[in-house]
Amino acid sequence: MRTKRPSLPRGTARRWQSRLQRGAGIAGLIAVLALVPVTIHAITGVSTPPATRPPQAESVDPPAATRPTTASVTSPVRAVTATVPRGTPVAATTASTDVTSSSAPLARGEISDHRVLAFLYPWFGAGAATDPELSVHPATTLLTYRLDSSTDAARMARAQGIDGFILSFAGAARQGLALHQTLEAASATGGTATVVIETREAGTAAVSERWVREALRQSDHPAFQRLDGTPVIFAFASGTIPASAWGAISRQMATEGHPVKIIGDVTPSTTNLMAGQYRYNALMRSPSASRTMDEIAAWNQILATGLRSLGSRIGDSPQLVVATVQPGWDDRRIRGAGNATVDRNGTATYDQTWAAALAAKPDWVVITSWNEWYEGTGIAPSAEHGTSALDATSVWSKRFKLGGGPSS
Numbered sequence: 001m002r003t004k005r006p007s008l009p010r011g012t013a014r015r016w017q018s019r020l021q022r023g024a025g026i027a028g029l030i031a032v033l034a035l036v037p038v039t040i041h042a043i044t045g046v047s048t049p050p051a052t053r054p055p056q057a058e059s060v061d062p063p064a065a066t067r068p069t070t071a072s073v074t075s076p077v078r079a080v081t082a083t084v085p086r087g088t089p090v091a092a093t094t095a096s097t098d099v100t101s102s103s104a105p106l107a108r109g110e111i112s113d114h115r116v117l118a119f120l121y122p123w124f125g126a127g128a129a130t131d132p133e134l135s136v137h138p139a140t141t142l143l144t145y146r147l148d149s150s151t152d153a154a155r156m157a158r159a160q161g162i163d164g165f166i167l168s169f170a171g172a173a174r175q176g177l178a179l180h181q182t183l184e185a186a187s188a189t190g191g192t193a194t195v196v197i198e199t200r201e202a203g204t205a206a207v208s209e210r211w212v213r214e215a216l217r218q219s220d221h222p223a224f225q226r227l228d229g230t231p232v233i234f235a236f237a238s239g240t241i242p243a244s245a246w247g248a249i250s251r252q253m254a255t256e257g258h259p260v261k262i263i264g265d266v267t268p269s270t271t272n273l274m275a276g277q278y279r280y281n282a283l284m285r286s287p288s289a290s291r292t293m294d295e296i297a298a299w300n301q302i303l304a305t306g307l308r309s310l311g312s313r314i315g316d317s318p319q320l321v322v323a324t325v326q327p328g329w330d331d332r333r334i335r336g337a338g339n340a341t342v343d344r345n346g347t348a349t350y351d352q353t354w355a356a357a358l359a360a361k362p363d364w365v366v367i368t369s370w371n372e373w374y375e376g377t378g379i380a381p382s383a384e385h386g387t388s389a390l391d392a393t394s395v396w397s398k399r400f401k402l403g404g405g406p407s408s
Contacts, residue, residue: 113227114363116397118157118370118379119196119280120144120165122178128373129383135330135376137383142371144178150185153380157191157370160390161397164192164225165370166234170201172214179218186223194225196234205245208235212249216258227275227320230261234366236280238264243272261320268310268319276320277303278366282353283329283342290329290342293352300360323357325350325396326368327389330376341376344385347392354396358403365400367393 122144129137143149144167157165167182169175179195186193195215202208212233218224219231226232238246246262250273253260261275268274279299285291300323307319328344342349357365371378379389 114365114401115163115192115225116161116365116367116393116400117164117166117192117194117225118162118367119372120153120167120182120370121372122168122175124371124373131373133333134373135333136373136378136385138371138373138378139381139383139386142380144175144181147181147184150178150181151188153370154182154185154189154191156380156390158189160394161401162191162367162370162393164194164223166225166366167193167195168198168236169195169211169215170198171207171211172217176214176218179215183218183221183223187221192223192225194231194233196236198237199235199240200237203240205241205249208241208245209249209252212253212260212262213256213258216253216260219258219260227261230259232261232263232275234278235262235264238262238272238274239266243269246272246274263320263322268307274319276322276363277307278322279324280368281329282324282326282356282368283349284340287331287335287339290340293356296353297356297359300356300362304360304362320364321360321362322364322366323360323362324366324368325353325357326377327353327379327385328376331374334374344389347388350379350389350392351396354392354400358396358400365397 124131124138125143126141128134128141129139131137140152141149142153154165164186165182167175167179169179172179175195179193182193185191197208197211197215199208202211215233216231224231235246243266246264247270250260250262262273263276263278264272264274265277265279266272266274268277282296283290285295303323304321307321310319327347327350328342330341330343332339332341344350354365367379369375369377369379371380373382379393381387381390
């Protein structure tokens with residue numbers, strides 16, 4: 001079962017919403033054997049945030065029997081290998097400098113379109129640099145409703161091997177303009193963009209369907225992320241609504257002339273018609289406990305094996321295997337000092353999640369995140385960490401694409 005994030009402290013949501021509106025500002029574990037034209041109203045108005053932060057989805061961990069006893073972590077950034085004992089928290093691992101990294105290419109995945117995408121949040125504005133509620137502070141201002149600002153971010157991401165952004169989306173009234181500008185910026189920089197539907201914020205199947213429809217109004221844009229010619233969107237906390245509802249949404253969109261491939265954080269099935277699976281937060285099991293690196297690596301490998309087996313069992317194309325990489329986690333300033341954190345340790349944590357991801361030979365890699373500063377996961381330039389994670393992204397992305405096949 002998914003675990004909910006703790007709610008914000010009383011009064012915080014209102015202050016947060018007010019500040020951002022002024023412009024200052026993601027499954028059950030894989031069951032291996034289980035079987036636009038842009039309308040005016042979609043892009044008018046400045047994007048505004050939801051009243052509360054979308055809660056983080058969590059996944060059931062792999063059974064202990066499936067976990068390797070060690071996880072070998074190779075960092076092409078520092079050319080070192082670290083062996084992580086079983087049960088060691090990610091935050092406690094350190095790199096050993098006596099073994100150089102291997103540059104052997106990775107095996108090609110079953111889907112040739114290898115992408116590196118990053119989750120993008122439109123809630124942060126000019127005041128983010130000094131916001132005391134943020135655990136990490138951006139070094140530059142990103143205003144997603146402005147094309148010049150969005151283009152600067154897209155250009156920076158593209159230069160470091162990130163193919164596109166996945167924009168947090170809670171309907172056209174809030175993020176329609178941000179989506180439009182993100183798509184335009186992607187087009188100008190040779191990239192792509194799509195959305196992640198904030199399902200828990202939507203709350204119901206009806207609202208979720210409406211938000212999917214509103215996002216797909218812009219799917220005719222040449223930069224909208226596609227797979228085999230069909231627009232792709234992500235769904236955060238997709239277990240919030242019944243599996244049958246997702247299947248119904250996919251069928252309805254096709255009936256309306258906007259077929260879509262939805263990637264959720266629940267196991268794909270013939271009921272939900274999901275096209276693949278991902279996990280938003282790779283590092284945390286719950287607000288009070290982080291995952292060990294062997295747990296992360298094992299989950300990725302089970303995901304890859306299960307989804308490809310599922311595709312062959314139901315006579316369909318392989319389900320999209322999406323692995324998550326992440327530099328760290330720290331949400332204490334908005335959810336309480338007692339919450340567990342995962343320190344970045346420079347780029348060591350980030351490197352380890354990349355190594356765990358690539359070991360599963362994924363089709364796509366998603367980065368949590370480009371700029372989620374409340375939770376300390378942003379890889380964009382920051383006051384505290386500079387460009388270290390972004391620089392590491394460039395090396396890992398090149399390795400992924402070289403070993404995993406060409407990206408399109």
